[in-house]
Amino acid sequence: MGFYRTVTWPWPLSGDEQEAVYLSLRVAARAVGFGLPLAMIVALLLARGRFPGRFLLNALVHLPLMLPPVVTGWLLLLVFGVEGPVGAWLAARFGVHLAFTESGAALACGVMIFPLMVRAIRLSVEAVDPRLEQAARTLGAHWVDRFLTITLPLAGPGVLAAVVMGYTASLGEFGAVITFAANIPGQTQTLPLAIFSALETQGGEAVAGRLALVSVFLAVGGLVLAEFLSPRRLK
């Protein structure tokens, strides 16, 4: 109970904390930004496609949801680490190292939020009336065209939901990030990692509470923006 009294107003933030905030925002932006186009394609394939391996793709997309995040992070290390097949190739070919870098944190977040984004978009794509797509066909729109001009805009709520969920979930992503990218202040120490550190430190509850509050503010800011942009208002 005493705890409630110990949480103080989070401002001003310390330098490290500020850095964690900026880093979190950058990481979330990259995770959502790179994840979204891919999520759209996968969602479309799952919603409309009928191809062998469709079910496998579906299961694969859900993988990060069904495994403990720590395992996801560990699998990422196995695949994208310097000795992993993709990681070795990236390092040899482009000199890119993902582990311990901001990009790695973004990758981990991106993988974790991917199933959420795909589901949201897929739901909305499935709700689009296929008769409208038929109408577009008779007007000469081939499938990419149709997707971009009809399906996607009509699935707008799903895309928005994907962005909102991806962004908020990114701000809370912990296990996969710390396992894959470690907890390096200024490079991979996002807010959740800072909160976790504080929580595990003796007497750190107050700091953790402060930082959690910052995290909530950031996420709520995103929600406000989303609510403001929601298609219902635009209509």
Added chain:
Amino acid sequence: MGFYRTVTWPWPLSGDEQEAVYLSLRVAARAVGFGLPLAMIVALLLARGRFPGRFLLNALVHLPLMLPPVVTGWLLLLVFGVEGPVGAWLAARFGVHLAFTESGAALACGVMIFPLMVRAIRLSVEAVDPRLEQAARTLGAHWVDRFLTITLPLAGPGVLAAVVMGYTASLGEFGAVITFAANIPGQTQTLPLAIFSALETQGGEAVAGRLALVSVFLAVGGLVLAEFLSPRRLK
């Protein structure tokens, strides 16, 4: 790389592992079972309602998504622990203890998957043509009736998505559960926690891999079932 060779076919499971599997299934079932009706109501309120505090409710629902799971677990301890306001009341009034019990694990899972379920249902509810609800009104259906006979069935894909996501995410829920319910074999040690324990054990990676595979099997089973029940097939 050597790791890949060390993962063995997971069957037969040891007694503890079996217990973890059953426990995980029970916890997921309770989390989804109790969470779903509530998620439906909240989704409907968010999708169709216009009331003060709507935004607050939305933010609250998203909270577990935006905080690191450990923090969510810790907040649950603060609220539902023996010293927390709700926990103390429950213990005094009903003799019910949530923290460090199977029910507590289900509660933690339920809270974590709640935003996913609400989002999925909300998206589908928003996609239901309000003109059909109008038609039902003119036929004398009041709002509960309308919700149950028109909105909900038409939002079927969203409810199904909610169940799928809730179930798979429950099978992967880690941070909040271990913090709120601890990691006690046979009582609160769900699969993800068992996997974590294995990872913490020297030389436990192979066991962790095995268990992760079990987790994937369970989740994929759920996906198969969902695909089979999907409204598209029923139509």
Added chain:
Amino acid sequence: MLRVSLEHRFAGVSLTMAFEAPTPGVIALFGPSGAGKTSLMNAMAGLLRPHRFRMELDGVPLERRRPEYRGVGYVFQDGRLFPHMSVRDNLRYGLRRGGAGPVKFDDAVALLGIGALLGRRPRHLSGGERQRVAIGRALLSNPRLLLMDEPLSALDQARRDEILPYLARLRSVLSIPIVYASHSLDEVTRLADTLVLIEAGRVVAAGPLTEMTARVDLPLALREDAGGVLRGVVNSHLPERGLTAISCGADFVWVPQITAPPGTGVRLRVPAREVILAVESPRGISVTNILQAHVVAVAEDAAGHAALVSLELGGGALLARVTRDAAERLRLAPGRPVLALIKAMSVDWHQED
């Protein structure tokens, strides 16, 4: 009595409409596309909340009731069948909620010819089939007022001809007042008791059908399909000549033999363009009805090539459209006695109840 008044503005369009009409009866809202028919109906069903709105049915104000308690059945212009229910469940939806009413499930199904469709989903129906189901659904909800927004425009003539009398029967047998939006003058004259002419969000004129159709000062009279309506009673059948005599006030009008027994009230519609005027009685001609009348008013159409002649007969008022040339040849002017030649085949008849 149904009294409705409404004021509403959409971005760019403003609607100000009011009318009253006796009940039970069919009140036709007649007007071109975009006139405001659907908006008016939405307001009456409670689905649109106009800036100002009053609605009173038989002394009961309804405007404050919520749509689900207003007891207003609505056949929507755009169908709105529930896609996740079979046709049967769509029909039953209102049946279960409206309480038992005089319309029976099996009767409605038989009449609308949808017996074979009961197990299907709406998206496996043709456009016309869908509309028939929508009519059935609204009927079965046992409403105190039925709104029908162009319910027949997706139907073929045969089906229309089948359903129209049933709608007419609804009016008289069940005494459910019906508000009926349409831009088909034919439907309206067959069905309506009261005609409300709407144009660009205004009520141009409203009144009893028979009066409205014989007026030469309304835009109605300028239509290709303008025509007068007479009310009459079946007098006698002449099976050997295949004819039936209808008495309209002092006149007899012959029509091809009909099935209604003597004494039945009927409504006769005579298209203006099919009325021939003569000053001498012709002979050896296929025309069967030669009625004495006198001219009430003459007006010219916009182009000045056709003359609209309002006629007073022994049993009602009719409209005739002749060429200006003929009007001059026959020297038609108010008060002039003329013969109205009407082919028996030209008279559309409909049973009143």
Added chain:
Amino acid sequence: MLRVSLEHRFAGVSLTMAFEAPTPGVIALFGPSGAGKTSLMNAMAGLLRPHRFRMELDGVPLERRRPEYRGVGYVFQDGRLFPHMSVRDNLRYGLRRGGAGPVKFDDAVALLGIGALLGRRPRHLSGGERQRVAIGRALLSNPRLLLMDEPLSALDQARRDEILPYLARLRSVLSIPIVYASHSLDEVTRLADTLVLIEAGRVVAAGPLTEMTARVDLPLALREDAGGVLRGVVNSHLPERGLTAISCGADFVWVPQITAPPGTGVRLRVPAREVILAVESPRGISVTNILQAHVVAVAEDAAGHAALVSLELGGGALLARVTRDAAERLRLAPGRPVLALIKAMSVDWHQED
């Protein structure tokens, strides 16, 4: 030439249809609700894949092309405007993808009277407005074949009368063949060159419009609104009498004065029920056209109260419906010469091109 043949089974309903028709021209699919019109059109657009299907337009087989490359414009029975685009963007959608065509954006907008709606979203349109936009959208996609599924059934008469000539002009000026589904005989006779009668998934008869409409052996002739079609050329105007003479073969037909200059081809439609037959020439009568004809065939309607008379005139074939009584009085039989009395007002005329 457009050749189409199709076989398909829905659960419980089977369709077997084939027809061929000259192009360019308007091919009307005429039949009751549920006959299979929409299914046939869906197949032609490539949206339905029937069990068997062949489609050849001017020698080019089209059945294997995907819908987006088939160049078939489609005005859907259920509108299908894109809800997230303004009217303008809906119209432009096909314009940008179909390539520049002979139909200009501004012309189509002006003709369809949708200039004021360009900025609106479809859900802010009335039912009729929506349909007009759908027509515009299909026209602007510059198709090689245009499918129109009951495009006018949501429109009022005035708007129909405005749009129909434009559709006719499309046919002749742009030489886009049009397949037109309808259950309005009026629309069909005004527009069609070829008439395909469909009932319950079968083609009952198909052929040139003028032939089909004068046959007494088709279900068409039994309809209230049956009527013959004559093709003619504007001969001269008589402004002082407000009349125009049309020469149809050897005959002159008078109609209220029209604007088309002499030499213009026109299509005249004379409703069967408005044709009066006489054996003696009447006098002092408002009827302007008294044409010599002889009876080709006589048939009775189902009830036996009306006689359908197929007539041969100097310039074509007409249908007359008289009472059985009158047919007996005048002793109508094949070969008998009669006078066909036709009010100038009874003749609907439409410019051919």
Added chain:
Amino acid sequence: ADTITVFAAASLTNAMQDIATLWMAGGHPKVVFSFESSGTLAQQIAHGAPANVFVSADEKWMDDLAKRHALLAASRSDLVGNSLVVVEPKQGLKPVKLGAGSNLLAVLGPDGRLAVGDPAHVPAGIYARQALQKMGLWEVASARLAPADSVRAALRLVELGEAPAGIVYGTDVKVTPSLGIAGIFPPDTHDPIRYPVAVLKAHNTAAARDFVAFLHTQPAQDVFLHWGFTAP
């Protein structure tokens, strides 16, 4: 009710499980464990977790509970000790000199990182920081760390080649065949590594006390030794 619930630091997992097997083989009540970081466990105990026995990886969290009067004071004792080592892949293992003039950073190469438990809270990380500070390397090394959320995670980073070296407990290296010890920190470079054990006041049962006593017996201590722990 006879079951003994033991909350133990994650690094004790293998040893404790072996000892429990031994204990139960003697016909004693069942033991169940919850392995987590000491901090999490301590907080859970503070919030009423039903633990009978707590084994912490460092003194501080035990002190914390003592301050909250959660411990049966008399039952607190030091169970085992551990050593702090530098771990490297066995292949190409470069021994590290630990003490003044250490070549620890040279082992990392130009851009390699040193995997450690998070010095903010993971006990192994805290010891590592002390040692690095003592050796005067902290200033430079702190920018070259890869802090992980547990010592096992740090070990895994070395195992997977992400980090060329790491600082972990001696016990961790023992069973990972691909890794070897490149150097052992002299005990004076950090606080003594001790695992204190105590019975918890709220769930103080005879069985729990017996179990703690058993932990101090020779068979149990042998197991600890087997897993690389040292005497306290």
